[in-house]
Amino acid sequence: MTELDASTSATTIPENRVSRAKRQRLIDFDILAPLTILGVLISALAIVIAFAANQSNGPAAAAAPNAAAAGDSATAGGYGGGENTAPTTRVTEEKPDFTAKTYDPVTKPVKAGPKTFELTATEKNIKVGAKTYKMWTFNNTVPGPVLRAVVGDKITIKITNASDSKLPHSVDYHASRLTLGGGHVQVAPGKSGTFEFTAEYPGVFMYHCATAPVLHHIGMGMYGMLIVQPKEGFGPKMPEYAITQSELYASSKDIDENRPDSMAFNGVPSQYAAKPLRLPADSNVRMFVMNAGPSEVSSFHVVGTVFDRVFEDGNPRNVSFGRQALGIPASGSGVFEMQLKGEGQFPFVTHQFNHAAKGAVGMMISGDGKPGPGGVEDAGANGHH
Ligand SMILES: [Cu+2]
Numbered sequence: 001m002t003e004l005d006a007s008t009s010a011t012t013i014p015e016n017r018v019s020r021a022k023r024q025r026l027i028d029f030d031i032l033a034p035l036t037i038l039g040v041l042i043s044a045l046a047i048v049i050a051f052a053a054n055q056s057n058g059p060a061a062a063a064a065p066n067a068a069a070a071g072d073s074a075t076a077g078g079y080g081g082g083e084n085t086a087p088t089t090r091v092t093e094e095k096p097d098f099t100a101k102t103y104d105p106v107t108k109p110v111k112a113g114p115k116t117f118e119l120t121a122t123e124k125n126i127k128v129g130a131k132t133y134k135m136w137t138f139n140n141t142v143p144g145p146v147l148r149a150v151v152g153d154k155i156t157i158k159i160t161n162a163s164d165s166k167l168p169h170s171v172d173y174h175a176s177r178l179t180l181g182g183g184h185v186q187v188a189p190g191k192s193g194t195f196e197f198t199a200e201y202p203g204v205f206m207y208h209c210a211t212a213p214v215l216h217h218i219g220m221g222m223y224g225m226l227i228v229q230p231k232e233g234f235g236p237k238m239p240e241y242a243i244t245q246s247e248l249y250a251s252s253k254d255i256d257e258n259r260p261d262s263m264a265f266n267g268v269p270s271q272y273a274a275k276p277l278r279l280p281a282d283s284n285v286r287m288f289v290m291n292a293g294p295s296e297v298s299s300f301h302v303v304g305t306v307f308d309r310v311f312e313d314g315n316p317r318n319v320s321f322g323r324q325a326l327g328i329p330a331s332g333s334g335v336f337e338m339q340l341k342g343e344g345q346f347p348f349v350t351h352q353f354n355h356a357a358k359g360a361v362g363m364m365i366s367g368d369g370k371p372g373p374g375g376v377e378d379a380g381a382n383g384h385h
Contacts, residue, residue: 082212085167086220086252090134091261096127100142102275103266105241107288109229112150118158119144121169121187121209121222128268133248136169136209136220142267143292144207144224146242149199151231156196157182163190169217172210174331175199175226183210202230204288204314204333215294219247219255221267223292225333230316234335235309238284241277242266245300245328245350245360246292258295262359263350269359273347281343281367286335288314293330298360299351301325302338311335325351343367 119138126135126142138144149155155176161169168188172181176197185193208214209222225244246267247260254261262269279285291298301324310326312318314335326334340346346364349356 079210079212079214082214084216084252084256085213086216086255087134088253089251090220091131091250092125092134094125094132096132097124098140099127100268102271103141103143103268105243105266105272105277107146107148107227107240107242109233109240110148110150112153112231114154114156115147115149116156116158117145117147117226118160119171120160120162121165122162123165123167126221128248128264129262131250133250134220136167136217136222138171138209138222138224142221142223143244143246144222146224146288147207147226148229149226150229151199151202153199153228154196155199156194158192158194159185159187160192161187161189165189168211169222170210171207172214173197173205173207173226175201175203175205175207175228180210181207186211199228202228202234202315203311204228204290204335206290206292206331206333208292208331216252216255218292218294219249219252225288225290227288227314234286234311234316235337236284238286238337239279240286240288242288242290243348243362244290244292245298247294247296248359255294260296260355260358263296263355264359265348265362270361272362272364276345276363276365276369279340279364279366281340283340283366284337285340285364286337287348288333288335289326289328290333291328291330295330296355297330297352298328298332298355299325300328300334300336301349301351302336302364303347303349304344305338305340305346307336307338309335309337340364340366343369344371345369 122137122140124135124137124140125132135142157171157173159171166189168186170183170186172183174181176182178195178197182195185195187193205226205228207224207226209217211217223246225242243265246264248262248264249255250261265272289300307323308321310320310323312326312334314333328334343366346366348362348364350360
């Protein structure tokens, strides 16, 4: 059983808070290298079937009639590839439209009831650290806003595509059981669309653009997190953070060939190493962690503690105890509860350290951050004392 103690939890997080209005950010990265391969295999199979049956249908029509009927321009609703739409070179000398600010990771429980979530797809030049990237976003942030609901809530999605966009965009909610996750609503520039679903399972769910090729739309920044609380809540009250890991790529070729130039928690590499999350001494913490990918795996770990409880994919029924790390596949997630004992420094990382070195690293500081008892002593001339 967990040893979490609600009495030691803090109700507020003193630093690093940004107003709720500024909490909307999105980076949409993609998930779909394996599906691209699958799409190729399915297409190849379809060609064989079509040939054998002497049909004149294209492979997509033979392999995925429902997707074709949905009117999407790409095979398998955009999940099987599609024409290259991402910029050949993303890192640009053009003037940025704005600089990515520190993404507020603080999230709080919500009450049950109908929810309406509005997302606006935009195409912007965003300065991230030293570079300016061409990005596609939800609500001008990467990741998009952290959304929160309760099991049983009726959720209405309104998706608008900015009038100065060049491409159609859309959104696929992994928490839904709709056709294409809602991606059947493809929205042209200057238009809006809507759909509804009911959240059936608790968890930490990805949403992302579902316009072909999905790999590029996620790789360009169109993704975010929807937390669905269990009706009874996740557990004792404590500070909560939402963290999304993702990859940043310098070109469409790098997206296709999986060569990230940097990695990030919440869109900006190393932002919480530069501005640590500060908590009182002995705080319990609950982290909602999702891996947006599009193509890499996260090995989430917090240095200096052990996870009391981990809910894989965010569902409390998928609980395990005393964990050091959780492998999080692209679009996977977890809820992590832990205690930051005493006062000290607690880095959070992907323990796949080539990615931590590229920016998937952050820091929590409890109390004054100074270490507790213990330290280095001089061993003396004879090597012991
Ligand atoms: Cu898109």
